[in-house]
Amino acid sequence: xxxxxxxxxxxxxxxxxxxxxxxxxxxxxxxxxxxxxxxxxxxxxxxxxxxxxxxxxxxxxxxxxxxxxxxxxxxxxxxxxxxxxxxxxxxxxxxxxxxxxxxxxxxxxxxxxxxxxxxxxxxxxxxxx
Amino acid sequence: xxxxxxxxxxxxxxxxxxxxxxxxxxxxxxxxxxxxxxxxxxxxxxxxxxxxxxxxxxxxxxxxxxxxxxxxxxxxxxxxxxxxxxxxxxxxxxxxxxxxxxxxxxxxxxxxxxxxxxxxxxxxxxxxxxxxxxxxxxxxxxxxxxxxxxxxxxxxxxxxxxxxxxxxxxxxxxxxxxxxxxxxxxxxxxxxxxxxxxxxxxxxxxxxxxxxxxxxxxxxxxxxxxxxxxxxxxxxxxxxxxxxxxxxxxxxxxxxxxxxxxxxxxxxxxxxxxxxxxxxxxxxxxxxxxxxxxxxxxxxxxxxxxxxxxxxxxxxxxxxxxxxxxxxxxxxxxxxxxxxxxxxxxxxxxxxxxxxxxxxxxxxxxxxxxxxxxxxxxxxxxxxxxxxxxxxxxxxxxxxxxxxxxxxxxxxxxxxxxxxxxxxxxxxxxxxxxxxxxxxxxxxxxxxxxxxxxxxxxxxxxxxxxxxxxxxxxxxxxxxxxxxxxxxxxxxxxxxxxxxxxxxxxxxxxxxxxxxxxxxxxxxxxxxxxxxxxxxxxxxxxxxxxxxxxxxxxxxxxxxxxxxxxxxxxxxxxxxxxxxxxxxxxxxxxxxxxxxxxxxxxxxxxxxxxxxxxxxxxxxxxxxxxxxxxxx
Numbered sequence: 001x002x003x004x005x006x007x008x009x010x011x012x013x014x015x016x017x018x019x020x021x022x023x024x025x026x027x028x029x030x031x032x033x034x035x036x037x038x039x040x041x042x043x044x045x046x047x048x049x050x051x052x053x054x055x056x057x058x059x060x061x062x063x064x065x066x067x068x069x070x071x072x073x074x075x076x077x078x079x080x081x082x083x084x085x086x087x088x089x090x091x092x093x094x095x096x097x098x099x100x101x102x103x104x105x106x107x108x109x110x111x112x113x114x115x116x117x118x119x120x121x122x123x124x125x126x127x128x129x
Numbered sequence: 130x131x132x133x134x135x136x137x138x139x140x141x142x143x144x145x146x147x148x149x150x151x152x153x154x155x156x157x158x159x160x161x162x163x164x165x166x167x168x169x170x171x172x173x174x175x176x177x178x179x180x181x182x183x184x185x186x187x188x189x190x191x192x193x194x195x196x197x198x199x200x201x202x203x204x205x206x207x208x209x210x211x212x213x214x215x216x217x218x219x220x221x222x223x224x225x226x227x228x229x230x231x232x233x234x235x236x237x238x239x240x241x242x243x244x245x246x247x248x249x250x251x252x253x254x255x256x257x258x259x260x261x262x263x264x265x266x267x268x269x270x271x272x273x274x275x276x277x278x279x280x281x282x283x284x285x286x287x288x289x290x291x292x293x294x295x296x297x298x299x300x301x302x303x304x305x306x307x308x309x310x311x312x313x314x315x316x317x318x319x320x321x322x323x324x325x326x327x328x329x330x331x332x333x334x335x336x337x338x339x340x341x342x343x344x345x346x347x348x349x350x351x352x353x354x355x356x357x358x359x360x361x362x363x364x365x366x367x368x369x370x371x372x373x374x375x376x377x378x379x380x381x382x383x384x385x386x387x388x389x390x391x392x393x394x395x396x397x398x399x400x401x402x403x404x405x406x407x408x409x410x411x412x413x414x415x416x417x418x419x420x421x422x423x424x425x426x427x428x429x430x431x432x433x434x435x436x437x438x439x440x441x442x443x444x445x446x447x448x449x450x451x452x453x454x455x456x457x458x459x460x461x462x463x464x465x466x467x468x469x470x471x472x473x474x475x476x477x478x479x480x481x482x483x484x485x486x487x488x489x490x491x492x493x494x495x496x497x498x499x500x501x502x503x504x505x506x507x508x509x510x511x512x513x514x515x516x517x518x519x520x521x522x523x524x525x526x527x528x529x530x531x532x533x534x535x536x537x538x539x540x541x542x543x544x545x546x547x548x549x550x551x552x553x554x555x556x557x558x559x560x561x562x563x564x565x566x567x568x569x570x571x572x573x574x575x576x577x578x579x580x581x582x583x584x585x586x587x588x589x590x591x592x593x594x595x596x597x598x599x600x601x602x603x604x605x606x607x608x609x610x611x612x613x614x615x616x617x618x619x620x621x622x623x624x625x626x627x628x629x630x631x632x633x634x635x636x637x638x639x640x641x642x643x644x645x646x647x648x649x650x651x652x653x654x655x656x657x658x659x660x661x662x663x664x665x666x667x668x669x670x671x672x673x674x675x676x677x678x679x680x681x682x683x684x685x686x687x688x689x690x691x692x693x694x695x696x697x698x699x700x701x702x703x704x705x706x707x708x709x710x711x712x713x714x715x716x717x718x719x720x721x722x723x724x725x726x727x728x729x730x731x732x733x734x735x736x737x738x739x740x741x742x743x744x745x746x747x748x749x750x751x752x753x754x755x756x757x758x759x760x761x
Contacts, residue, residue: 029378036368036376039384043209047229050212051304057223057329062403 205374209364210324211387216338216351216359218399219432219620223329224338225352227345227361230325231307233276233299233318237287240268240317265291268315272298275309301325326352328460334402335460336438337395337564337618349454349461354564355393355619362388394620396432401425404739405435409710412732413441416723417716419449422466423732424600425740426707428607428698431614433597434706434740438465443716448681448690450713467562470570470593471711474676475530475658475725476696477589480602481539482527483638483646484550490541493524493645497534504533508580512536512588527649528657530673532588539587544578547586553637554602555613556594562618570594589674600709602637603696606646606670607704611638651701662695662730664738666748670704671697671733673725678714690714695729699737700749706740708733 069076188196216225244264251258269284276283276299283298290296298318302310307320326341339350346360347353364387369378405423413421418441425435440450440462450469455462463469485491501519504512512533518525526534539547551557557572571593573582585591597616604614613634638646650670653659658673674694677686694711698704710729717723 032378033376036379039379040376050226050228053223054226054228054327054329057226058327058331061330061333062400063407066403 204367204369206365206367209366209385209387210322211361211363212389213324213326213341213345213361214355214359214390215392216355217392217394218397218402219395219434220398221394222399224334224395224397224399225326225328227324228327229322231302232297232321232323233302233306233310234295234297234321235268235287235318236294237265237290237296237317238292238294240264240287241291243316244268268317271313271315272318275306275313276302330399330402332459333399333406334395334397334436336455336462336464337397337436338460340458340460350464350564351393351395351619358393359390361390364388396427396434396617396620397436398432398434400743401434401740402437404743405736406437406439408732408735408739409437410439412710412712412721412728413439415719416712416721416728417441417443417719418712418728419443419446419714420465421713421732422596422709422711423736424466424596424707424709425736426600426604426614426616428604428614428704428707431601431604431616432620433616433618435736436464436466436597436618438462448714463566464564466596467560467564467567468595470568470595471692471713472590472592472676472679473594473599473694474589474674474692475532476599476672476674476694476709477592477594478527478530478535478587479606479646479650479672479696480550480554481535481547481587482523482649483606483642484546484553485538485542486523486645487639487642488542488546491523491538493522493649495523496520497523497526497537499531499533499537504536506536506540506580506584510536510581510584512584524645524649524652527646527672528652530653530658535587536584539583540580542583544575544583547583548575548578551586551592553635554605555634556592556598556602558598560595560597560601560616562597562616564618567597568595570598589676596709596711599696600707603698603709604707605637606643606650607698607707609640609643611636611640611643613637647701650697654697658724658726659695659697659730661727662697662734664699664734664750666750667699667737667741667746668701668750669697669699669734669737670701671695673730675723675725689717691717691723693723693725693727693729695725695733697733697737699741700746702749705744705746706737708736708740710736 065076068074210229213227215223215227217223241264244267245262248258248262248264265284265287266280268287269280273280273283286296286298299306302320310318310320324345326345328335328338335350337350339352339354340348341352342348347356352359365383365385366379367383368376369380371377405425409421409423412418420438420440422439423435423437424433426433440452440455443449450465452462486493491497498520499517501517503514503517506512514532516529517533518529518531521529521531521534523534523538525531526538551572557570559567559569561567573586573591582591601613601616604616605611608614615634647670650672651668653672654662654669659669659671662669662671662673672695674692674696676692676694677688678690678692679685680687692711692713693715694709696707696709698707710732712725712728712732715721715723715728721728
């Protein structure tokens, strides 16, 4: 009887261990699968982002922006650039104020201005050229 | 025996008859049998388990071919696409970028087999199913609307490649087509991802940016020159898949991330490029010219803000600049701004005038004795001009672009002086713009330099230069210290323009001469040959040129074909940009004319106006003054 009880305990213990291990293994698989799916989703999102960037760039060429501004009667102002040390040394830039917004030609707004300091009138150059 | 007797006695004592006695088998025998059977059962179970383990190991390690094929591949290795570096303009606008595209392929042999299998199954309910079966026809009918092709074409393609296992149906399929194909769920077709290069700005700066080929490697322009930097390194993913082919597991070591290529930042400003191409294109059309070239360069740091090269097909004209690559694709064409030298004509006089003045060969106010007809040199060469005003000041020689005056003063210089001038201004040497195919131009060797060469070079003939060389040389007039700036097309990675600014060359124009040369070239615009280049907002200085084109393969010039140009900088006091516009072979019969001042001048004026306004450079003159000066 005692022998049977011992055997039973061993079998149950082994079974529980196997169950636990199997369950852990299954969880590991599920986590890994979820990670893999997340990875695939990231890749897809990244590719969608590439596509959207291209679309944005295609629809915001200088000519498009100029035409759109003309159509809506918007006058674009130039982005005032700071004088770089090199330019200061050579003296190729004027310190005089930029043309007024109304007189500026209609070109586009740069995505990343090299230096976007405030224009002479003190207002931030939002939507400037 | 004693124990056995005791057991019997004990059983008798409790009144139960010993069972062994009843069955006729002793307890000992029963026990032995039980143990034997138990051993057999344990042995069999152990053997069965061992066999199972062996079989599992065998199936796992070396499965039979049939089973392996039926089970399918449990792992798959796929390429993890990395992005080719972007080409961006000075302000970060993308000029070239990579996207993921799809290629549609099919397995005609599989389509055929699968079609027949379906027909055979369907024949149980439809007796005509086999007789009417044509798998390729059915596939063609299903695919044709998605591929936007006639079904016959798809059918022919499948039939012609019936034995093959991989046939590309479409090199590039768009998102809508991909969705439609996924909805179809058709056997025997597949989508392969690949990188496609997109040029969001369209054809703007096309020859400069270049193009990639099918393998996504650069074929021309910056794409070719910086292919190594732009090239990505694809990653790799090995995934365990379930019975449905879904990703089940990716080991950490089985994922190798791809490395995107480096971005290349050009000095080009897309807005300025658009301004330059728009005005150049309009003039090329108006003048019915064979082509046109334009460069806009920042005089301060040498950034090439715009560089365009147009060619125009003119039906019925036998003379034309040939560029076979451009016919394949406009972006594959050579960029003539640094590949094709041309005779600069009178624009070259500005450099000769400055050096002659610097060497004291003539003073700006000195009267140059010119006849009222062609000037004949000491060695008997007759120099022709459009007009013959007689004796004029040395400054006026430049303002009115008088060949006779230039030839006369050039003869006061030693040959070595003019040769040194040519070298100092960088002619005959490559600019090192960083793109293959650059020409150094053509300069007569000192050993072959004659008096004829001396007078020709003084007028911008017998020398061939590239537009980029001209712009670099003219930057010396636009800088306060008389040094030339090194033009740059590509900005250094991760640094601002100011940090990596390349200093000017040695001084090529003395500062005192600089002011006089600029004054004379301002005269060119205000009262000279470039009056049409006067801007309402900015004061320009520059020099026009109208050179006859050489007759191809022969000596001498074609008197009816020209290259008209205007080279200028603005604003006058603190020049910010240098602009060169060249109109190739304009039609003399066109309304626009064929002189540099009349066709290249207005292009430069408009480009200067819009570019300087865009850059936020203050106006330096009143519109009324211009109207008065121009006699409007």
